[in-house]
Amino acid sequence: GQQVMQIPQYQHVQEGEDFTTYCNSSTTLSNIQWYKQRPGGHPVFLIQLVKSGEVKKQKRLTFQFGEAKKNSSLHITATQTTDVGTYFCAGRANFGNEKLTFGTGTRLTIIP
Amino acid sequence: ETGVTQSPTHLIKTRGQQVTLRCSSQSGHNTVSWYQQALGQGPQFIFQYYREEENGRGNFPPRFSGLQFPNYSSELNVNALELDDSALYLCASSYPADGNTEAFFGQGTRLTVV
Secondary structure (H helix, E strand, O other), X not given: OOOEEEEOOEEEEEOOOOEEEEEEEOOOOOEEEEEEEOOOOOOEEEEEEOOXXXXXXXXXXXXXXXXXXXXXXXXXXXOOHXXXXXXXXXXXXXXXXXXXXXXXXXXXXXXX | OOOOEEXXXXXXXXXXXXXXEEEEOOOOOOEEEEEEEOOOOOOEEEEEEEXXXXXXXXXXXXXXXXXXXXXXXXXXXXXXXXXXXXXXXXXXXXXXXXXXXXXXXXXXXXXXXX
16 A cells, blocks of 8 residues: 655754655655644644645745655754644545545654 | 544543544535544544545554534544554544645544553
């Protein structure tokens, strides 16, 4: 079955440093979403990417969808303590297939 | 907040028992998906309901079953509980338009099986 892996599993950064998490799917995706889960909380939607090679920005966050639609990345510039949490990518295999396959997640901690 | 509510928030059950978890979807959303999230892992898709019909299922045994009601709220039932069923159970509602839509998650039900 479809597998979605993320690296790294954990990332500790000094406040102000940049952070990147990478997401790789075993199969081609129709679209990919990114979620953030704070400690003790639930996943919160960040963004959806649909097109091959798509790049989207949200303030300090930059999201990319690979040309082959099998990988994606999330980059945070100048991290802040509010960025703490686990970042998950989640992919859909086919249009109309509502099953979201979540990645393994990258847990970000910030050193003040 | 998303408008998706789950009950109860916490639950302790004994191995072999049955449990029912409930989810009220966000207003206007006709699709509810259930996920199991073990500690330190990503959510795993259990199944989805669309307009009261099951619309996709993940790799979970038949003792995991569900319902969706005419008001689009949903239940997740788990029979013959096992210790490994201990997890956070998340409900997510959405209003799919050709499959490209975000999921709005509830706060989850933390189930502990002892």
